[in-house]
Amino acid sequence: MMANLSEEQLKRGVICSSAGNHAQGVALASHKLGCNAVIVMPVTTPQIKWKSVKRLGGNVVLVGDAYDEAQAYAKKRAEEEGRTFIPPFDHPDVIVGQGTIGMEINNQLKDKIHEIFVPVGGGGFIAGIAAYMKRVAPDIKIIGVETTDANAMAMSLHYGHRVMLDQVGNFADGVAVKMVGEETFRLCKELIDGVVLVNRDAICASIKEMFEEKRSILEPAGAVALAGAEAYCNYYGLKDENVVAITSGANMNFDRLRLISELVDVGRKREAMLATFLPEKLGSFKEFCE
Incomplete structure (x- = not known):
């Protein structure tokens, strides 16, 4: 642009x-x-x-x-x-620029891909990739991935029009957008094959897996697509298929690593986090323990 x-x-x-x-x-x-x-x-x-x-x-x-x-x-x-x-997503030239990532993927892997998982904020990234891939390889599925507390695209597709969220979670700040773009929504409504929602714990687990596998530290927004790909493949029982997860961010603040490491085992269901409500009166904690 x-x-x-x-x-x-x-x-x-x-x-x-x-x-x-x-x-x-x-x-x-x-x-x-x-x-x-x-x-x-x-x-x-x-x-x-x-x-x-x-x-x-x-x-x-x-x-x-x-x-x-x-x-x-x-x-x-x-x-x-x-x-x-210069808009981050809702402009034809910006969408075209972001779509060149789809061209790179196709040039490297050609027809060997089953799905491409793309993190979604305002929708420009997935709109560009879908516009390119559906022209050159229409059988490849393009799946968006959003967080459960910033799911503007999923909500908009569900209702058939753009939805403005009251608030969004900032854990994956790179995709924390209250409303998707007008042009991006128009393209996504026609071209993408669905949206997967992932929570914070699953994102943390994917950050750990990427670190252990490649020694790369993704930011939460960069791990969103990876968490979505895993959830999708597990749900549909996909095996022996090539899937692409676009890890589009590695801007991790060092002090956030402590929180992420604490949530990993919850995300992999090796630990459970329990919560309860206690009345604010003398003796309520003792009563709870008993």
Whole structure:
């Protein structure tokens, strides 16, 4: 999208809102194209992400607790300063760019794939991949994966129109979006084959498995597709099939590893976490123990 901007647009600069990966892409593109870029990110963004954006030359502004608040600020500032807003997912050029991942997968594996599992936030990534793959290899299933507490695409597909979630969980902050894009939803409604939902414990278990297998540490949003692929294959009893899980993020804050390690055994059902309610009165804990 940025390569298609005019010289005048590049001179005025660009602005985007992002939870991480899109921000780094815009910062890198602005550096290569020689234009000024303002990157708006939620205040909850892990430090490793916004520091990476700064290293790439982006001017980082932290606004809001969730992506949608950051986006509203970025769009307003774009109008005030005459900058071009670079959307993270809901634009044909951005969707085409993200779809090149599908082209890479197809070039490497050709017709040897049964399913491709794609993490879903706003829907641009899966829309681009599905648009390409369904043209060149229509028999390959394209499955989206969302978290149970940020499932805007699953809800929208269920009701047949875009749904705005009241709130989203930020554990997998890279896919924590309250509403999918208009164009991305249109494409996904026509092209994708379903959505799998995974919870936090399953994501943590997948992070551990990837570490043990490849010594790579995925961020939660990067492990979403891996957790979804495992759940899907177990549910349908798939064996001896090639499936692709796109692990699209490795921006892990080191201090989050402790929480993830604690949840792994719950995710693999080797441990159980029990909860109860106690009345706030003297002796209630003793009564519970007895």
